[in-house]
Amino acid sequence: MTDTLTQLQTAVRDFRDARDWQQFHSPKNLSMSIAIEAAELMEHFQWLTTEQASHLAMHNAAARQAIAEELADVLIYCLSLADTLQFDVPGLITDKLAKNNTKYPAEKYHGRF
Numbered sequence: 001m002t003d004t005l006t007q008l009q010t011a012v013r014d015f016r017d018a019r020d021w022q023q024f025h026s027p028k029n030l031s032m033s034i035a036i037e038a039a040e041l042m043e044h045f046q047w048l049t050t051e052q053a054s055h056l057a058m059h060n061a062a063a064r065q066a067i068a069e070e071l072a073d074v075l076i077y078c079l080s081l082a083d084t085l086q087f088d089v090p091g092l093i094t095d096k097l098a099k100n101n102t103k104y105p106a107e108k109y110h111g112r113f
Contacts, residue, residue, distance in 0.1 A: 004090070005088065005089045006088075006090060008079060008080065009079045009083050009089055012076055012080055013083050014078065023082055025084050027081060029078055029099060030080050030081040031081060033077045034074060034077045034078055034081065037070060037073040037074045037077055038074050039073060040070050041067065041070035041071060041073075044056070044063060044066060044070065045057075072089070075105070083113060
């Protein structure tokens, strides 16, 4: 499946609208939901070393599925917030990458922060 971000945003909107959930999708509620789902994603890696976390995510099928579902929840809420605020997601990301490219040129920041 090779959906564009715009198509995914439309699919998320359609899902929301079919359930009459737009009334609950305020920027405040959606931003809080992003944070809550991100915390649920982080729980999978809490207390693990970097190596253990990478191994869990790549080699434990049940954990990998659970992590994927939490990541999907974060992304869905992000797309919902962008939709509610009428942001053009591809444009938003393209603009931010261009800004970061200027701020952090590869020749200066390659391999370091």
